[in-house]
Amino acid sequence: MLQAQGLLVDDESRCVHYHSDKDIVALQCYECQKYYACYQCHNVLESHIFSPYPLNLKQDKPILCGSCKKTLTYEEYREKGSCSYCAALFNPACQSHHSYYFK
Template sequence: MNIYGKQVYGAEDEETRCSHYHQETDRIALKCFCCREYYPCYKCHEEITGKPFKPWPAEYREEKAVLCGACGTELTISGYLTSSSRCPSCRSAFNPGCALHYHLYFEPKK
């Protein structure tokens, strides 16, 4: 699905929700480090590509790799991780439970 001019593979609505995560606040897509494509979640990436989602190395924290499904703003990884579960641009809430999966998307700083 094309969302704000970005292809988001596996998205089922215009705010980037998917079959795995579809609560009101599930409105981000994440760019995979290996393929540089957006997916709503690691499960979508694995189903579509047949490969695990490769997390971003810690030295890439200033790379834009998170897409807000509410307004289309691309956030840097560090911007997303320090956002307090809200888009800094439109203030839409993100699911705070996503923090449980950060290790799947972003390698920890050493």
């Protein structure tokens, strides 16, 4: 089962930086292909900075739901604001960090 990496990550992918009830999304770094709770955790723990995922790779699944551990495409993530599999709500404020995670 996939698990998000990061600093003080709980069972649903919350980390020391983002830990509200809806902060349950982990995102995949394009360079190392690891799922991290946030770009800040990644940048502390890896030897390279977080590399945004190209949006033209439509079939790839760079989002990990911390609730059910299923991976989602970018379209699935953006479509409803919740997980397509378990209906867990995602934090809408994460869109303010779009440029860190996607290009």
